Amino acid sequence: MKAAVVRDFTKPLEIEDREVPAPAPHQVLVRIECSGLCHTDIHAAHGDWPVKPSPPFVPGHEGVGIVEAAGPDVRHVKVGERVAIPWLADACGRCDYCVTGWETLCLAQHNSGYSVDGAYAEYALAHGDYVVPVPEGVDPMDAAPLSCAGVTTYKAVKLAGARPGTRVLISGIGGLGHLALQYARIFGAETVAVDITDDKLKLAEDLGADHVVDARIQDVAHEVQKLGGADGAVSLAVSNASFRAAYDSLRRGGTLALVALPAEGELTLPVFETVLNGTKVVGSIVGTRQDLAEVFRLHQLGRTKVIRETRKLEDVNACFEDVLAGKVSARLVFDLR
Ligand SMILES: [Zn+2]
Ligand SMILES: [Zn+2]
Known part of the structure; x- marks a missing residue:
């Protein structure tokens, strides 16, 4: 073979x-x-x-x-x-x-x-x-990315607390982010998509993001705070600056879910603001077999696009x-x- x-x-x-x-x-x-x-x-x-x-x-x-x-x-x-x-x-x-x-x-x-x-x-x-x-009707070419990109973002969006009435920031609309955005919408959250390339910002719009922020020309945290801040943020861009921008976009009580793994990843946090704002920072690694079964079922129902x-x-x-x-x-x- x-x-x-x-x-x-x-x-x-x-x-x-x-x-x-x-x-x-x-x-x-x-x-x-x-x-x-x-x-x-x-x-x-x-x-x-x-x-x-x-x-x-x-x-x-x-x-x-x-x-x-x-x-x-x-x-x-x-x-x-x-x-x-x-x-x-x-x-x-x-x-x-x-x-x-x-x-x-x-x-x-x-x-x-x-x-x-x-x-x-x-x-x-x-x-x-x-x-x-993999259930009947799910194209194996779709099932492959769902097995990591799908289940990883599904879990992270859950951990970020997405539900109706919340605002969730998705930082990085690539192989993972385009799925994270769809899951945040499925969970009923208002969505903010952040990226630095035209085609990914366009993709975010096509997938129904409520707000799209271009981190090349816009101050991400400032834009999100203008909306009232994010209850949850999912960090999928491989850049230290994007981690901090996602953290700074949170409202009080918000959760930052870290997913992307740069080779030299570092996130420096101000203790004072983290304590005062009751901010939660969580690492999110893939998902369980049950999470993946749920991801496949949603795709089988036609709720996601790969x-x-x-x-x-x-x-x-x-x-x-x-x-x-x-x-x-x-x-x-x-x-x-
Ligand atoms: Zn993977
Ligand atoms: Zn064990």
Whole structure:
């Protein structure tokens, strides 16, 4: 099978011909149809973050495909079923986080395309209990970005407290932000979309943002405070300045949900204002299997639209360069069919 492999953090990925792996008793073998490119894959391939993967490894945690074989202990999915392989490859299932709906915080978790091989390949192994079924009628090319970009923003918008009567700022309308904006609207919030490129500001308008702020020429916090401030802000732009602008846009009691992970991310906060204003700052990492099932259901009902572009796995290195150069305005999805 064909796989894109990271052998060295300083070198391009190599397209290799590998043996199709055999599933362990708890695993499924998934024939990958589509695999989304998440910015995290680039950080993984470059070893950017404090906790690094160990080369050689196959990136990819937006994998969607058909279960081709299942080990004898797999009970919840069947051969022939379409499933998603998300970032949470598996967790212990027993710790306090796992049993209270916070499996994404489990200290014993493994992560697809990071600590275990991911979905930049024609086949991938996955834990039978941690793949998420993709419902009938959901295009696998849409399901791929929903498996990380979708579930991550869905969770962050929930944590930011979006509901009717609230105002929610979405900072960065790219692969994640265009979905965050749609979820904030689904939850009934008034939405403020912030970006620095014309096409993304236009996309925000097309998706129904109530307010659009161009951070190149407008003072984001000033504009949002003129509206009365934001109850919630979701930080998706990879820039330290945008984090602070989102924080400064909050009204009293507001929540800033941090999602984007720049290699050198820092946010300096004034303690006085944070205390006086009762501001909450939370980190939000992906979402649970249940969150992803909800994301798929909303898409099945026609409530969300995924903006994406199709690419070939062989072009993975060029795709990374395009993403880093800010040349793509949508989620890139490798079509392996
Ligand atoms: Zn991701
Ligand atoms: Zn656990």
